[in-house]
Amino acid sequence: MINVSPSLPYWAIWLERGVMPTRGEIIVFDPPPSALLDAHFGEEPKPFAKKVLGVAGDHISEKARTYFINGKPVAKAKVQSRNGEKLALGPTGTIPRGCYYVGTDHVDGFDSRYGAIGWICRPRVLGVGRAIL
Template sequence: MRLPLRLRRPLLLSGLVLLPFAWAPLDAFSKDHAFLINASPSLPNWAFWLDRDAPIARGSLIFFEPPQSELVDTHFGQAPQMFGKRVLGMPGDVVRHEDDGVFINGKKVATRLEVTRLGIPLTRGPEGAIPDNCYYTGTGHPRGLDSRYAEIGFVCRGQILGSGRAIL
């Protein structure tokens, strides 16, 4: 059943008038939120909801721009996508490496590898107190490139795009 012509025109005009009122809130929302698809095996989920203003806590999933390094370029290309990792250490926590283990405040949180899957040597990550506005990140994936290695190091506020949650 079709609407009579006399009703279609006012309905169309009403929609055109209301569109700018709906557009502004959607535009503002999209500046602080994003839907992300994960192509990496380092996280178990493949779809995430990103909130740029969400608070970051231990266990939060954060998305960030990786630092530029030859190792990152070799494995992910010269314009790598953002990385997604869990926050394992907060500002003020103390990181220590012992043999292949990584400890935060005395608790083992990760195991380091010596080389990447391509055989490139990995450098031991930062140790000591995590600076203000920085975080120690990681995942459960044994070959994940994260704060265990100097090539990533602490992830600081300027690199972070937002906090996310897995949706699929």
Template sequence: MSAPAASRRPSVLARWGMIGLLAVGIASHNSIAAWQESHSFMINASESLPNWAFFVRAGKEPVKGDYVFFVPPAGDLVNRHFGPDQGPFGKQVIGMPGALVEHRGEWVFVDGVKVARMKPRTRFGEALHPGPTGVVPRDCYYVGTDHPDGFDSRYAEIGFACRKAILGTGTPIL
């Protein structure tokens, strides 16, 4: 009688092992699927940021200094320079909602700090227009880069990056 019981034991253990593996597999799949909905990997193809690879997390409230990735506003200049199906832009948050943006000649100041120089034309000779001034609205951010040719909130063609256009905040990884 002990022989049949012993031969059944591995079968019962094997079943419980399979059930356990199945449960772990389902839980892992659900966790990965949920993680994928709020995380991505983005490549920066421009020279305006010091890093070229970012780990991006959706849903995190940006703070000053964070990198944000957003869908740029549609416009002729954006389309001519980046194509009609351009990817998201990546910039750094310089001004939070409530910050004061001012233009003094060709210079942009955020809360009294000089942050960027505006150019009258693109490197191809197309006119650039000064970006918004005044208080940064709720749910919007003044975004930019240190790059002298940065195409960012200093120009009206980009303006403020607002929550509805922001895909997520980025952590530089390379």
């Protein structure tokens, strides 16, 4: 797949379909439907690729829009999108079985820190991405 987003430093990713990712790997998934997603990526967005930062059993917490996995800070959530839409915070608590907290180091990454993405669970997972370029 071709990555057109600046949220990961790779522009070409090989998709291994049907493989479930582990912590630190690239997960490729169909993003959940939302008006915010439609506004930024169209009504039929391409699959997303992010890093798996949290796995089942990990504890996700948020304080002052900073997200933590098992007490370690991983991301800061913005208040609004680049187009001015309010960005709802993503879920907190213990990640359920078959679900992942996905993210990037990019300040504008659209990932699990936001409610429109949330945790990515097994039915949305397409597979594991391997960076090739």
